[in-house]
Amino acid sequence: MKKTSVVLMSFVMMLSLLSPIGKVQAATTWKELESRINVSLDKEFKVNFNVAMDPETINEDTVYVMNYRSLQKHPVETELSEDGKTLTVSPKENYTLGETYTLHIKQSIKSMRDKEMEESIKLSFQTSRDFQIANMNALEDYNLGESYDTLNEAKSHVAKDGTQVILENGEVVWMPEGIVRTRWFTNIYEDENRTSAITYVNGSAEMQYLDTVDDGIMIKIADQIGYVAPSDVQLVPNKFIDGQSYYENEDGKLVHHIYRNGGYVQYTYGSAPDTMDEGEKVYSWDGETFEGKEYPLFNQLSLRTKTHYTAEELDQFMKHFSPDSPLIGLGDVFIEAQEKYNVNGLYLLSHAIHESFWGKSKIARDKNNLFGINASDDNPYGNADEFKSLESNIMYVAEFVSEKYLTPGNFRYNGDFLGNKSEGMNVKYASDPYWGQKIAGWMYKADQYLGSKDRRLLDPDYDPENTEEDNTTEESTDESTSN
Secondary structure, eight states, X not given: OBOTTTTTOOOOOEEXXXXXXXXXXXXXXXXXXXXXXXXXXXOOEEEEESSOXXXXXXXXXXEEEEETTTOOEEOEEEEEOTTXXXXXXXXSSOOOTTOEEEEEEOTTOBBTTSOBOSSEEEEEEEEOOSEEEEEEEETTEEEEEEEESSHHHHHHHSOSSSSEEEXXXXXXXXXXXXXXXXXXXXXXXXXXTOOSEXXXXXXXXEEEEEEEETTEEEEEETTEEEEEOGGGEEEEEGGGOXXXXXXXXXXXXXXEEEEETTEEEEEEEEEOOTTSOTTOEEOOSSSSEETTEEOOOGGGSOTTSOOSOOHHHHHHHHHHHOTTOTTTTOHHHHHHHHHHHOOOHHHHHHHHHHHHTTTTSHHHHHHOOSSOTTOOTTSHHHHSOOOSOHHHHHHHHHHHHHHHXXXXXSTTOSOSSOOOSSSSTHHHXXXXXXXXXXXXXXHHHHHHHHTSOGGGGGSTTOOGGGSOOOOOOOOOSOOOSOO
């Protein structure tokens, strides 16, 4: 049996017929919608119209379900909503297990304006129990197997050799191995009951698949094991992975290529590990371990350390890479915030650059908000806080980060470093799982340009109090203003 993108397609619960208002016209052809599988025996279809329909035109000749094998109509009942825009089609008796049916919506149905639909609609569907085993042959080719009432029953019968998956509502809910992609903003919970969220991620985030339990999908993000709601994610078996984020050594720099929506975006994360050859690509789930070895990068730096760089040097970096940045001249404010609140000044600058594109974003310009404070995913500009000045914003954020994220005892505290989705600020601060790594990339860029003095802070044996200050500056030949 053929089905387009079985591992990626969602089961569509609602059939929408959206004809332009006032242009509901007759047609002579049937439009066949993509067939559905793993449909429950008592499945109820809802058909949405954009205009009120005439109930007198809805009858067993214009709306019906046909058994594909017997060519007999299956008895259904129809109900039109009060506003006339939603038609519910329900079986009077359960459909037969394992049979294929076709829902017909004929164009002769009329609106209250006496206009017919533009075309007739067919929707084929195959019935099964809730959990159905499917044999995978290729991305668009599979064969349906037996179906079961419970997930555990299906798991006890499915092959574990990578050739089979389990479907629920036509969607993969169990697989032997693969990756999990979020559909949208998704909470990650500490247990399968999904009552207490430990972190959250944005859409298209990648996670390791571990298992499926009755009430959730067990995943691993960075080094954190958690659970997500099945409806929030897509399960992609290994053999059907169409793209995956990776790290590459490009001229000695560690470049992170993030796979999103069928394409890649990238940023420079830091210097490439010595173990990676030029052009070599590696996968890392935590952004810390590469080819089995941990490698220190700026997202692991304690933000309680102090940058070696002066206010003048921070301004020099900004002038070089973004000559028109509103941040130029604020180097002394970042250093003042460092001294007053014990938060690394280079981090504060890098955070501001990342969130505000060098202070040029609309939120930064209109609201003096360099850090996206309260710029929530659902309404960033509208919800973002407004500050009297850029200076006051920098001082506010330094105090806020110090108290809320870098001080043990606060519920947001997961380590005094940027981190990832299992440790550090990134756990509770941002939905982007690579937020901490991206800011680390800006810290690396500045440090590389200004002489690589702050990289020494990553050495656990380094003592800045007992090291002679090196004031030399090595200018990078990288003139790009992007990271």
